[in-house]
Amino acid sequence: MSCWRKKSKKKNSEANQRQRWFQENGKVLLEDLIELCNGKSNPIKTFSAEEILQATDNFSESNLVIRFNFMYRGILQNRPVLIKRATWNYYKSDTLEKICRDIAVSSMVSGHKNFLKLLGCCLEFEHPVLVCEYAERIPFNTPNPEMLLPWRMRIKIAKEIAIAVSYLHTALSRTMIHTDIQPFNIFVDSNGTAKLSDFCLCIAIPEGETFVKVHADRVEGTLDYLEYNYAATGLITEYTDVFSFGVLLQNFFTRTYGVVDCCCSEDESLFEEFEDKQNVMNLRISDRISKFVEEGRIFDMLDPKMLESMGDDETEEHKIRRMKAVLMLSLRCTGHRGDVPKMMEVAKELKRIERWT
Incomplete structure (x- = not known):
């Protein structure tokens, strides 16, 4: 198999995996939003994995600003942002559910000035990633x-x-x-x-x-x-x-x-x-x-x-x-x-x- 075909196959495999993660994560997030918002719609902007990786330089250590919370500094759509990426062992249990709860509640309170504003999320990783306004x-x-x-x-x-x-x-x-x-x-x-x-x-x-x-x-x-x-x-x-x-x-x-x-x-x-x-x-x-x-x-x-x-x-x-x-x-x-x-x-x-x- 040619090198080009191998790269193409790998790229398609990654795209399919990201699509599966998007569907699985989106399902859990939607369920939480429906529960907390009494069935009302609560649209949340989504970013692609490519946008997140580019914004953080592939989650570079140099962009990690808060190690305990796995928060990275990034530039997304020409503005500084905080990108939160939790690892699988960040919580005691139910990692996916906890991250989706973070996204859901953040989306509900983002209009209030005293909450860290959620700008959107990315569902194309194993665990969703939050994109928030930049603050110290x-x-x-x-x-x-x-x-x-x-x-x-x-x-x-x-x-x-x-x-x-x-x-x-x-x-x-x-x-x-x-x-x-x-x-x-x-x-x-x-x-x-x-x-x-x-x-x-x-x-x-x-x-x-x-x-x-x-x-x-x-x-x-x-x-x-x-x-x-x-x-x-x-x-x-x-x-x-x-x-x-x-x-x-x-x-x-x-x-x-x-x-x-x-x-x-x-x-x-x-x-x-x-x-x-x-x-x-x-x-x-x-x-x-x-x-x-x-x-x-x-x-x-x-x-x-x-x-x-x-x-x-x-x-x-x-x-x-x-x-x-x-x-x-x-x-x-x-x-x-x-x-x-x-x-x-x-x-x-x-x-x-x-x-x-």
């Missing part, structure tokens, strides 16, 4: 103090993500629970607008119900952000997200800045007055912050760089009062103080604190 992930747990966000930016991001989660809970035909609210799923565009992303673990609560229960061995998410009841029993409610958001606030506004730190902080000074340091280290950040608040040691937790960024026009007392308001709200979210608020109430409170002078 927030600098989190960075050793470079110059990259840490100032107070105004942190409170703005927190408020806008709270608005996004409120939208998931209240604005769609079914209540959607994100279940994985954590820093790595938050982006900021060139205008400084916060964007929530990654809906692969998103769960829809049936109409007329207030919860969903999954088997305990199917509980997924970021360990330190998992609400206790969900982690133990698989019960998912709006509080699942409220709790995670409370932990996000605590990580975002204290010296334990970053998910790694809150799991295994090296800052022994935070725990030096406790008799059993190992037990304290095993406590979640919510429990530790609650104890510090009880002891009136809020200043010990605050990020000095963030306090400096609040400006010279405020007294230190006033800065700490604003910080305490955020931390007390976070402790309400995690169930350590008073009644647990709805996400809409959380967003309103953050907006009030942001404007507080």
Whole structure:
């Protein structure tokens, strides 16, 4: 067989495989869209495999901007984009279903400014690929103090993500629970607008119900952000997200800045007055912050760089009062103080604190 025929046969074989993937992936995605949108049409732009490969230079390592989320930088139709490609072992189970859920929910919320906008997808790979607007992930747990966000930016991001989660809970035909609210799923565009992303673990609560229960061995998410009841029993409610958001606030506004730190902080000074340091280290950040608040040691937790960024026009007392308001709200979210608020109430409170002078 000639070299030309071999190449032609291989090309036809690849084209047939891509067509099969397109049909198989499209079927699962369509089923999810119909379920979540109550049968209403929800058109999504599709890109070819050739367009994706060209945009990413065949998924070149040099274009991989977020290794954990397998996100690549690319140029598609003369605009910068983020291209998300999950591998087969990225999730514990049901990889195809999770990616299709990510696409489906992204398509439903893309009109809202506080979600990472879905531009389309490609169904011609073994697992679908998402094409999103270009934005930068927030600098989190960075050793470079110059990259840490100032107070105004942190409170703005927190408020806008709270608005996004409120939208998931209240604005769609079914209540959607994100279940994985954590820093790595938050982006900021060139205008400084916060964007929530990654809906692969998103769960829809049936109409007329207030919860969903999954088997305990199917509980997924970021360990330190998992609400206790969900982690133990698989019960998912709006509080699942409220709790995670409370932990996000605590990580975002204290010296334990970053998910790694809150799991295994090296800052022994935070725990030096406790008799059993190992037990304290095993406590979640919510429990530790609650104890510090009880002891009136809020200043010990605050990020000095963030306090400096609040400006010279405020007294230190006033800065700490604003910080305490955020931390007390976070402790309400995690169930350590008073009644647990709805996400809409959380967003309103953050907006009030942001404007507080």
